[in-house]
Amino acid sequence: MIHLDNVTKVYANQNRPALDHVSVDVDKGEFVFLVGPSGSGKSTFLRLVLKEERPNSGSIHVAGKDLSKLSNFKVPHLRRRIGCVFQDFRLLPNKNVYENVAFALEVIGKPRRFIRKVVPEVIELVGLEGKAHRMPEELSGGEQQRVAMARAFVNRPMILLADEPTGNIDPATSIGIMKVLDRINRTGTTVLMATHDAAIVDSMRKRVVELEDGKIVRDQSRGVYGQAY
Numbered sequence: 001m002i003h004l005d006n007v008t009k010v011y012a013n014q015n016r017p018a019l020d021h022v023s024v025d026v027d028k029g030e031f032v033f034l035v036g037p038s039g040s041g042k043s044t045f046l047r048l049v050l051k052e053e054r055p056n057s058g059s060i061h062v063a064g065k066d067l068s069k070l071s072n073f074k075v076p077h078l079r080r081r082i083g084c085v086f087q088d089f090r091l092l093p094n095k096n097v098y099e100n101v102a103f104a105l106e107v108i109g110k111p112r113r114f115i116r117k118v119v120p121e122v123i124e125l126v127g128l129e130g131k132a133h134r135m136p137e138e139l140s141g142g143e144q145q146r147v148a149m150a151r152a153f154v155n156r157p158m159i160l161l162a163d164e165p166t167g168n169i170d171p172a173t174s175i176g177i178m179k180v181l182d183r184i185n186r187t188g189t190t191v192l193m194a195t196h197d198a199a200i201v202d203s204m205r206k207r208v209v210e211l212e213d214g215k216i217v218r219d220q221s222r223g224v225y226g227q228a229y
């Protein structure tokens with residue numbers, strides 16, 4: 001589903017590569033934690049998958065497509081098939097829960113009837129039934145992140161990218177967030193989550209890919225956050 005072959009990314013005016021000869025394969029339906037200290041290249045990895053950045057060398061395939069051969073007008077189509085969740089939620093502040101989720105479908109021209117059917121289903125999937133009319137400011141951080149996950153998932157993406165989704169959420173609430181991500185993963189969506197959250201990684205026992213200075217230093221199935229010797 002995500003295939004990086006010898007990928008190097010050096011940003012302009014940087015002498016050190018953000019990613020340095022990275023090769024990794026993520027299969028359909030996998031759940032992968034991308035860990036490593038700040039500046040190790042996790043966000044760069046996610047941006048390359050979205051074709052928000054281009055590698056200097058190496059090749060990237062997403063869902064069987066070679067991103068170097070994907071013309072610019074096809075990039076929005078790629079991004080539609082990849083849901084994204086961020087540390088800071090990024091909800092539309094003047095839309096309620098229902099409208100935030102529905103908007104993701106409206107902008108891609110889905111019919112109203114379809115939107116009215118699937119939005120309540122996804123709101124229920126993330127555990128926000130009964131809160132469809134709340135405004136973001138009336139929700140806790142954990143609830144706002146559930147809205148963000150509903151919005152990312154409502155179009156049934158093949159891949160969900162999550163960049164520090166529990167970064168602004170207390171540990172107890174984070175467990176609920178991870179249950180939702182696990183539920184999304186069980187529908188067959190490939191999940192790639194960049195995180196610093198050791199407790200969460202250790203509790204989930206999923207594949208762990210660790211970056212350090214832009215290099216993969218560990219790729220472990222059913223892994224933990226810290227290196228286990």
Ligand code: ADP
Nearest residue numbers: 011012014018037038039040041042043044045
């Ligand atoms: P992480 O997500 O693990 O914190 P990043 O991918 O954000 O790591 O950063 C990897 C390296 O690339 C860091 O040295 C960072 O300073 C650099 N970097 C990230 N984004 C940019 C950018 N837009 N321009 C220049 N350098 C960048």
Ligand code: ADP
Nearest residue numbers: 096097098099102112115116119120131132133
């Ligand atoms: P209509 O076709 O009647 O205008 P919309 O689907 O556009 O209906 O919905 C109008 C508003 O009603 C939405 O912006 C939303 O706030 C609310 N709404 C619609 N359906 C639901 C639902 N199932 N749960 C919660 N709110 C809903």
